[in-house]
Amino acid sequence: MKFGLMVIGDEILSGRRRDTHVDWFRKLLNDFGFSLGWVQILPDDPRLLVRQLKQSMEAGERVFSCGGIGATPDDHTRQCAAEAAAVPLVRHPDAQALIEKQFPDSARPYRIRMADLPAGSRLIPNPVNNVPGFSINEHYFFPGFPDMAHPMGQWVLQQYYQPDSNPQRELSLRVYGASENELMPILQKMVDDWPQLKLFSLPRMGAVSFVELGFRGDEAVEQAFAALQQELQRAGMRFELP
Incomplete structure (x- = not known):
């Protein structure tokens, strides 16, 4: 809600x-x-x-x-x-x-x-x-x-209002050494595979630059997040959980 x-x-x-x-x-x-x-x-x-x-x-x-x-x-x-x-x-x-x-x-x-x-x-x-x-x-x-x-x-x-017994969840990770442009094929695949979820991509610039990627949505977030990690590993991208 x-x-x-x-x-x-x-x-x-x-x-x-x-x-x-x-x-x-x-x-x-x-x-x-x-x-x-x-x-x-x-x-x-x-x-x-x-x-x-x-x-x-x-x-x-x-x-x-x-x-x-x-x-x-x-x-x-x-x-x-x-x-x-x-x-x-x-x-x-x-x-x-x-x-x-x-x-x-x-x-x-x-x-x-x-x-x-x-x-x-x-x-x-x-x-x-x-x-x-x-x-x-x-x-x-x-x-x-x-x-x-x-x-x-x-x-x-x-x-x-009654508190939501199944609130939205959010999971994210940080990808280092890659731009959003380089991540675009993976991002598009995630959007296509998980249309019911909200995908977000937030580049952070600084002494250490990274792109924060994640999903927001229902209980399917965990499955989508696991799939995102698999795609990043397959592409040889370096990432870590915040």
Whole structure:
């Protein structure tokens, strides 16, 4: 099972903030036997956000989204999610109650806006300040703050998904003294023989150069990896396991 990740905010693209979501969500998904299928780092641009969210919703993808669900004028994600899902933005009564309880003297007129969510949304609890995130169409929306978004993402997986009992595997080795061009016949044979697996080839340049070759996929990875080693031995290639 693969998930997409959207990191939303001009501050990431401008360099004012450094992203910490990609590595964290990759590890979280791996712990559940899932994988990170793609990442998008997006600006606070409503037209672009609607387009990207509509595309992933129509494709039936599972997506984590971090950022842009606050109450300030540059936070567009709640409205854009509603437009992408073709539903109105409405005041969620349970979200309203949580915000009013957390901020009894300052919920209005601004913080209460964070209770305006796409119609039909389910709430995601926020363990830091109790202002919830929300989900719709298997898209899960969190604040941009890592200390909030990360435990909220973990809660989503624990609440709605079962860990994969047969997670994808990955095996690789290092080939020395050969370029990718010289390895091409072997690579093509591996792709032809094992089309259900993901073959990867990563050249590394440095004091000691090598090409990292491997497979990613189901239980057939071990057989394919053994076949790769046999082909390398037959070709007289020098390799070792990392």
